[in-house]
Amino acid sequence: MIHNLNPEDIIKEAITVRDDGQEPKHSHECYDQALLYVARKEQSPSEDFPTALARVVRLDMDCDALIFAADRARAAAAFVKSAPPSPVALDAEQVRKSGSTPCYTRDDYHNEMVALSKALARPGETPAVAFGRLVSEGAFDDLYAAGEAADIAEVEAVSKSAPPDDRFFPILRDLAQLRKRDGETLEKCMDRLLTTDRTVMDAYAASQGL
Amino acid sequence: MLLSDLNPPTLRLIAAALQAKARFGMLGPGSIAKLAKHEPGANVEQALTFLGLAGRMEVGADPEPTVARSA
Numbered sequence: 001m002i003h004n005l006n007p008e009d010i011i012k013e014a015i016t017v018r019d020d021g022q023e024p025k026h027s028h029e030c031y032d033q034a035l036l037y038v039a040r041k042e043q044s045p046s047e048d049f050p051t052a053l054a055r056v057v058r059l060d061m062d063c064d065a066l067i068f069a070a071d072r073a074r075a076a077a078a079f080v081k082s083a084p085p086s087p088v089a090l091d092a093e094q095v096r097k098s099g100s101t102p103c104y105t106r107d108d109y110h111n112e113m114v115a116l117s118k119a120l121a122r123p124g125e126t127p128a129v130a131f132g133r134l135v136s137e138g139a140f141d142d143l144y145a146a147g148e149a150a151d152i153a154e155v156e157a158v159s160k161s162a163p164p165d166d167r168f169f170p171i172l173r174d175l176a177q178l179r180k181r182d183g184e185t186l187e188k189c190m191d192r193l194l195t196t197d198r199t200v201m202d203a204y205a206a207s208q209g210l
Numbered sequence: 211m212l213l214s215d216l217n218p219p220t221l222r223l224i225a226a227a228l229q230a231k232a233r234f235g236m237l238g239p240g241s242i243a244k245l246a247k248h249e250p251g252a253n254v255e256q257a258l259t260f261l262g263l264a265g266r267m268e269v270g271a272d273p274e275p276t277v278a279r280s281a
Contacts, residue, residue: 110241118248126219127248132226135233144234182240 005030007037011062014069024073026123031070038063073123083119088112092146102150107183109147113140151177154186168207172200211260219252224260231261239263 010030016022024031036053038060043052056063089112091103114127116139121130134140155173162169176189193200213221223246230237239258246254258264
């Protein structure tokens with residue numbers, strides 16, 4: 001699909017791909033459609049479309065560039081698809097299939113979603129647009145579910161170590177879930193809040209009757 | 211805040227977050243901030259404000275710095 005792009009711009013870009021060795025900026029479908037556009041434009045009234053297409057493919061240098069760029073774009077897309085899944089993605093799949101405990105944190109699964117968005121972005125797509133598309137296609141269902149499972153597992157593990165009658169603990173745990181930094185565990189965040197956040201320190205002291 | 215006040219990268223970020231919200235029910239502010247790092251020009255604070263998530267987290271905060279402890 002050309003997506004409102006001007007076929008003439010696609011042709012110019014395809015020429016830079018062929019002559020200057022630039023990476024293709026569009027998908028192979030874009031180049032293919034631009035090729036059809038050239039054939040339609042060059043078709044004479046006495047000629048049918050397949051004949052016109054065959055003629056321009058054989059003789060037109062712009063078409064040569066479009067075919068070259070389409071091949072490059074197709075190869076690039078195939079290379080990305082053939083890349084093996086990362087250990088994080090494999091673990092997310094395993095969590096869904098067998099219900100096993102996640103081996104990574106929610107941060108790790110979400111980082112993987114962002115990394116995949118970057119790697120699987122189509123030509124002309126930004127990572128955020130690719131992220132939205134992949135979410136809609138269901139590509140991140142396993143990673144998101146594994147991230148949620150990892151979060152629950154972490155909260156359960158931390159909660160087990162808490163004194164049963166401590167009324168302050170659930171409040172601190174919930175606050176830590178909201179204020180957890182990138183790469184920080186829940187437990188580390190709770191420690192940090194208890195030692196650096198004045199409000200939390202005062203609340204803790206009050207709850208313990210200090 | 212109006213959508214017309216926001217720049218295109220911020221709008222793209224919001225659109226991605228809304229798509230995730232529609233599918234999963236929620237996308238945390240931390241994940242939105244991670245995605246924003248790959249969307250040059252996106253204003254994460256504006257996006258979070260628009261999504262009703264502002265002030266929910268230490269967004270963009272670096273991981274805990276490693277501090278050498280004195281013996």
